[in-house]
Amino acid sequence: MSTSAGAPGTGLALANPWAMVPPLGNLDAYISAVNRLPLLSPEEEQDCARKLRDHNDLEAAGRLVLSHLRLVVSVSRKYLGYGLPHGDLIQEGNIGLMKAVKRFDPDQGVRLVSYALHWIRAEIHEYILRNWRMVKVATTKAQRKLFFNLRSMKQGFKDEADAPTHRDTLTDAQIEVMARELNVKREEVIEMETRMAGGDVLLDPAPNDDGEEGFGPIAYLTDMSHEPTAVLESQQRDQLATDGIAAALEQLDPRSRRIVEQRWLRVNDDGSGGMTLHELAAEYGVSAERIRQIEAAAMKKMKKALSAYA
Structure with missing residues (x-):
């Protein structure tokens, strides 16, 4: 499909007006295209x-x-300091622009750019507040104003101060003053500055350059104690350690059973193990x-008995 655009100042003459805009995945190409x-x-x-x-004219x-x-x-661009992808900020801003176009009244006496x-x-503000941190940092109107002005006001204080001091x-x-x-x-x-000064940490980091999974807080924050498979495995281990071993010992003759008990199942009061091979050899x-x-x-x-028991 061929598309054409009028010269600057003459508007667009497009069957599909969006055909000139590349996808946001290629951010540089997108910005270059919209600026033209x-x-x-x-x-x-x-x-x-x-x-x-x-007339609800979509063109x-x-x-x-x-x-x-x-x-x-x-x-x-003014919101890049919040650490969120520029493409996502543009996408959210485009949603706001489309809402503005839908509600714009040409008889208000203002240009669309101002409206x-x-x-x-x-x-963009809503997107930042939803995604900048898991915990909301601004819940009231005053706090929201503080959130979006603290960074710029702080920069203003920096510009007024001497760099070395x-x-x-x-x-x-x-x-x-703030x-x-x-x-x-x-x-x-003070609270807002403290929150914004802290760095964000990915709970589940992406794989590193070697293709191995990165280590993050998710590794030690996850509570596996009530995970069904882990619970069943724990119950099976406990059962094998008690009833299973007892049943397996019943399969042995008295001498073999005593040797196993003395070598592996006995713990002295001082924490040491049971009898040595030489001590049992002397006894028998x-x-x-x-x-x-x-x-x-x-x-x-x-x-073999434990395998059958399990």
Whole structure:
């Protein structure tokens, strides 16, 4: 399908207006493409907005959205400091832009760019608050304002300070200024700075360069004590360690049973093990090698009994 675009300032003449925009997976190509898209003149913008409002003209809606995609890219760059993918920020901002286009009234007397800014920022703000941390860091309107202004105000304090003497943390005076200007408690400023200063840790990290699984908190935070398979395995081990061994010992003759019990199942009060091969050899009047042979045969018989028991 062939597509064509008018020269800048003349609008877009596309059967499919989205055909000129590459997918967000190739971020550089996407940004380059949207920056080349022509802008609409005020008259063209009014005409498209009225077609959308009065006739639900989707092509007109597409022209309005396309001509403002560069605005979303520009706004999203201001939020890169939160550690979230730029492509995701742009995508969320585009959702805000489409909401703005849908609600835009051409008779309000303002340009779409001014009206859309609020919607783009609001959508990006919501995305950051949902995904920046598992625990919400801003639940009230004042806290949300603090969350999105603390970083820029702190940078302003940095710019005012001399680099050699600048501290990374806020001073008491700076905390007071921030609390007063944002109309929040100084304790809230301190708490928010502490939360934002802490680094995020992936619970389940991606494989490393060698292709091996990375080690993260998920490895030691997972509670396996109530996992059904682990519970069954634990019960089976306990059963084998008690009833199973007792049943296996019943399969042995008295001498073999005593040798196994003295060698493997007896623990002295001082923590030491049972009798040695030489001690048992002296007791039964045979060589230590003979005791070892009896022990090996007994263990083989017990292993077979335990297998049948399990």
